[in-house]
Amino acid sequence: xxxxxxxxxxxxxxxxxxxxxxxxxxxxxxxxxxxxxxxxxxxxxxxxxxxxxxxxxxxxxxxxxxxxxxxxxxxxxxxxxxxxxxxxxxxxxxxxxxxxxxxxxxxxxxxxxxxxxxxxxxxxxxxxxxxxxxxxxxxxxxxxxxxxxxxxxxxxxxxxxxxxxxxxxxxxxxxxxxxxxxxxxxxxxxxxxxxxxxxxxxxxxxxxxxxxxxxxxxxxxxxxxxxxxxxxxxxxxxxxxxxxxxxxxxxxxxxxxxxxxxxxxxxxxxxxxxxxxxxxxxxxxxxxxxxxxxxxxxxxxxxxxxxxxxxxxxxxxxxxxxxxxxxxxxxxxxxxxxx
Amino acid sequence: xxxxxxxxxxxxxxxxxxxxxxxxxxxxxxxxxxxxxxxxxxxxxxxxxxxxxxxxxxxxxxxxxxxxxxxxxxxxxxxxxxxxxxxxxxxxxxxxxxxxxxxxxxxxxxxxxxxxxxxxxxxxxxxxxxxxxxxxxxxxxxxxxxxxxxxxxxxxxxxxxxxxxxxxxxxxxxxxxxxxxxxxxxxxxxxxxxxxxxxxxxxxxxxxxxxxxxxxxxxxxxxxxxxxxxxxxxxxxxxxxxxxxxxxxxxxxxxxxxxxxxxxxxxxxxxxxxxxxxxxxxxxxxxxxxxxxxxxxxxxxxxxxxxxxxxxxxxxxxxxxxxxxxxxxxxxxxxxxxx
Numbered sequence: 001x002x003x004x005x006x007x008x009x010x011x012x013x014x015x016x017x018x019x020x021x022x023x024x025x026x027x028x029x030x031x032x033x034x035x036x037x038x039x040x041x042x043x044x045x046x047x048x049x050x051x052x053x054x055x056x057x058x059x060x061x062x063x064x065x066x067x068x069x070x071x072x073x074x075x076x077x078x079x080x081x082x083x084x085x086x087x088x089x090x091x092x093x094x095x096x097x098x099x100x101x102x103x104x105x106x107x108x109x110x111x112x113x114x115x116x117x118x119x120x121x122x123x124x125x126x127x128x129x130x131x132x133x134x135x136x137x138x139x140x141x142x143x144x145x146x147x148x149x150x151x152x153x154x155x156x157x158x159x160x161x162x163x164x165x166x167x168x169x170x171x172x173x174x175x176x177x178x179x180x181x182x183x184x185x186x187x188x189x190x191x192x193x194x195x196x197x198x199x200x201x202x203x204x205x206x207x208x209x210x211x212x213x214x215x216x217x218x219x220x221x222x223x224x225x226x227x228x229x230x231x232x233x234x235x236x237x238x239x240x241x242x243x244x245x246x247x248x249x250x251x252x253x254x255x256x257x258x259x260x261x262x263x264x265x266x267x268x269x270x271x272x273x274x275x276x277x278x279x280x281x282x283x284x285x286x287x288x289x290x291x292x293x294x295x296x297x298x299x300x301x302x303x304x305x306x307x308x309x310x311x312x313x314x315x316x317x318x319x320x321x322x323x324x325x326x327x328x329x330x331x332x333x334x335x336x337x338x339x
Numbered sequence: 340x341x342x343x344x345x346x347x348x349x350x351x352x353x354x355x356x357x358x359x360x361x362x363x364x365x366x367x368x369x370x371x372x373x374x375x376x377x378x379x380x381x382x383x384x385x386x387x388x389x390x391x392x393x394x395x396x397x398x399x400x401x402x403x404x405x406x407x408x409x410x411x412x413x414x415x416x417x418x419x420x421x422x423x424x425x426x427x428x429x430x431x432x433x434x435x436x437x438x439x440x441x442x443x444x445x446x447x448x449x450x451x452x453x454x455x456x457x458x459x460x461x462x463x464x465x466x467x468x469x470x471x472x473x474x475x476x477x478x479x480x481x482x483x484x485x486x487x488x489x490x491x492x493x494x495x496x497x498x499x500x501x502x503x504x505x506x507x508x509x510x511x512x513x514x515x516x517x518x519x520x521x522x523x524x525x526x527x528x529x530x531x532x533x534x535x536x537x538x539x540x541x542x543x544x545x546x547x548x549x550x551x552x553x554x555x556x557x558x559x560x561x562x563x564x565x566x567x568x569x570x571x572x573x574x575x576x577x578x579x580x581x582x583x584x585x586x587x588x589x590x591x592x593x594x595x596x597x598x599x600x601x602x603x604x605x606x607x608x609x610x611x612x613x614x615x616x617x618x619x620x621x622x623x624x625x626x627x628x629x630x631x632x633x634x635x636x637x638x639x640x641x642x643x644x645x646x647x648x649x650x651x652x653x654x655x656x657x658x659x660x661x662x663x664x665x666x667x668x669x670x671x672x673x674x675x676x677x678x
Contacts, residue, residue: 317428
């Protein structure tokens with residue numbers, strides 16, 4: 001049973017515990033500085049499947065099945081799977097949900113999906129509707145290129161502001177079971193923010209304003225200061241988006257420079273071939289479920305605000321000259337939170 | 340605060356009241372037998388906008404704004420908007436959410452979205468996370484044809500098993516405020532069911548097994564008989580899908596013939612030009628928020644099970660030879676429910 005605090009933040013009365021997390025990532029991600037933190041990696045974008053879309057389904061399914069196994073549970077124990085991905089009609093998630101057989105709530109929040117699913121999953125658990133839920137998302141470099149940009153076969157060069165869609169997935173298991181685990185304590189749902197950006201090769205710039213708006217709202221609603229969190233972790237702003245993020249925070253008299261980290265900027269360790277870094281639902285999801293979940297469990301990080309941002313345009317809306325509406329959902333994950 | 344009953348049904352402790360509903364529909368829908376029950380109709384698929392996609396956004400936005408106004412509220416009073424639509428990256432919903440400014444949870448459940456959004460909205464309200472939420476969806480004939488089939492300009496003939504995507508939207512306002520209104524009492528989330536259908540021109544046949552599976556699970560979980568509900572209302576099985584639905588129910592020793600109605604079969608009154616009837620998220624949504632909501636308020640119907648079915652394939656998955664995974668979400672809406 002939760003409550004609303006401030007303008008648009010919710011507080012979980014019995015913070016759902018994240019008793020397990022699982023991340024799956026590809027070769028380029030394995031070669032980055034966080035390669036060892038992923039629970040499972042694969043070397044080839046097809047991963048033994050005939051199509052890239054089937055490969056993405058496989059990485060999604062693997063994360064979901066593995067997180068359940070890690071929690072010593074069976075798919076039948078899970079009340080709901082909350083998830084989505086970037087593909088049209090979220091086919092990675094929908095087909096994976098068919099395989100695993102868990103009642104499925106399909107989501108579309110673009111790259112904000114990991115936070116969106118964790119918020120809705122936490123509501124289901126804290127609201128008494130479920131004992132166990134799984135929240136998951138994925139992205140895949142080749143499926144995203146084909147759908148949003150150009151098929152890989154064309155060898156189209158990237159603009160310097162572009163980011164590289166991460167081939168990865170992440171899944172968390174949330175439960176009302178008690179114990180000392182990282183727990184979801186608060187969440188702030190995003191509003192759709194659109195400052196008029198139209199450059200589909202610069203997603204970070206489009207999404208940064210949404211991230212800043214949600215974070216500031218979250219801090220005001222909870223009465224927490226800029227440095228309350230050990231880490232404010234954005235999903236995939238990338239290096240360009242991160243600069244803009246700090247500029248916009250500064251304009252609003254906030255300073256997140258001591259605590260902010262961005263999964264998109266981190267995942268490839270600044271490799272220049274990756275331009276502004278990583279992007280995609282799987283970027284934030286695999287970093288949260290890989291490196292950062294382990295940091296939380298080991299209590300090297302005790303208070304983390306995960307802020308996943310999504311760009312809600314489509315190739316059709318972009319061709320029709322529309323700007324890029326963006327959203328950022330935030331969820332507070334804390335160890336040893338006392339209420 | 341809810342609870343789980345049976346295998347996968349949830350029971351709302353304080354059933355969220357649907358204090359307002361609003362439906363918007365196009366010309367063909369207005370000319371059907373339920374034309375008078377829609378709250379607002381428009382005559383031209385563009386509805387004054389430059390693109391069909393903008394027109395769909397407008398019908399979505401109109402339903403959301405109007406349902407809030409009808410409840411004597413302002414957008415600022417609404418904690419969350421739950422919604423989605425059929426378009427890639429759910430651009431009708433996302434852009435409408437930008438205009439109205441309400442914190443937004445984007446969903447993709449294909450044509451099951453109205454039930455999915457109402458279930459999640461009910462969880463948010465009953466769980467104490469929100470006092471007011473809006474759940475909405477839309478579909479549009481021309482945007483769906485362009486995306487899933489062929490642009491209208493080609494004049495492609497339809498197969499006899501095809502259905503006509505309804506240009507319409509529907510929105511409900513759910514609240515914890517008390518009073519005698521139709522209320523969401525129980526919900527059963529769908530599993531993804533796929534019996535191997537591959538004919539994308541016969542969605543009803545693909546979706547019927549999911550509807551039957553969810554309904555039977557719901558009745559078993561709640562201990563309710565085949566005739567407990569005055570109406571079991573499916574979203575858009577169409578006439579072919581409805582025949583199969585009854586056949587499958589019969590195979591499972593159930594008989595829903597006395598209580599089943601299907602929005603897709605009803606909306607065009609059996610007009611032969613519409614082949615197997617209506618389809619799309621907006622079909623079930625506009626019929627639920629139009630005709631059936633009024634029937635509930637006037638207590639001509641007291642127990643309604645709304646079962647919206649969705650086909651979770653994409654044009655890409657179909658081209659890759661995949662079958663059509665389907666889902667059905669069910670929500671029980673009752674007047675004067677005593678617990």
